[in-house]
Amino acid sequence: MRVYAYILIAALVSFLVRTLPLTLIRREIKSRFIRSFLFYVPYVTLAVMTFPAIVNATESPVAGVIALIVGIVMSYLGAGLFPVAVCCCLTVFIVEFFTK
Amino acid sequence: MQDNLSRSDTLRGLRDGLPIGLGYFAVAFSLGITAKSAGLSPFQGFIASFLNHASAGEYALFTLIGENAAFFEIALVIFITNMRYLLMSAALSQKLSPDAPMLHRVLVGFGITDEIFGLGIAEKGRLSVRYILTAFLLADIMWSSGTFCGIVAGNILPAAVVSALSVAIYGMFLAIIIPPARKNRVILALVAVSFALSLLFSAAPLLSDLSSGTKTMVLTIAISAAAALLFPVKDEKGGRA
16 A cells, blocks of 8 residues: 555656646746756766666676676767667676676 | 648657657566566556656656655655656747647646657647657557566566666666767766765765665755856756756
8 A cells, every 4th residue: 555655646746747837837947057957957866876776786796887887888879778778788697697 | 631630640649659669668677677676566567657657766766665765755756856857848838839728738748758858849830739648648558568567577587687677777877868978078077976976875884874765866956956056058958958
């Protein structure tokens, strides 16, 4: 039951975040600080959540580190979300296969 | 005539929603593995994904459920991880007619994801509500099904495969943050600083006692606010996150 409460709270908050500006604000956000802050937020959030979590997610930390490097290099070279995700998985699978 | 137009908007929505949905399915599958380790049933995972449809937010949600976090913490973390949708929602409001009905505004808002927002902004002139909602609904069903399947298959798959799949979500995060970091030195520095402080917060005494959600929240607000003060974006850039 508690899980449903968690899910509903999350659903309600994300619903409000998505719909309130569309329904309330009809003009552009003027504050340069708020605009800049909102511009940077996604990059910081995702970076904080990626490292060091990726290293702890795998069975062997070494595999996680190598997957991180592979992911950064591939993304840097312009590969899309799906290829990068698949290659990170393959990297972990291969590294763990050979290090066990 | 009107009917023809609507039908072509539906078809366009399906056409553009399908590739997004395929990518979603794969990533949601790995998210399902996280959900499973937090103790969610396949049905709960489906519902959570259908209603939230946000990879970072749901990842945080499932982690926090696993940690038995407080309700207010869930609310705060979801607010922070989804805060970028405030800006996207504001941007999309400019693409609807000023007298668009409230129901349309609410539905378009509910359907905002990074990719669907991308489709919406790419539309010339006014946004077709039917087009964007068709694309969203198809993609969201595939996203929810992916989570469902990830939770079901987490039982069947060998440990080596689960371990490998658990990094898919991070691969996706990297593919979102690294390309802009290549073009923008401020973002590059922010990613590096975020990595470093995140490592510090997970390893240092006292700091490592914080839950992952609190850590994400504190670091996101502090680092983004500092960056906004030191490197305010030029007007056009701030419009898209």
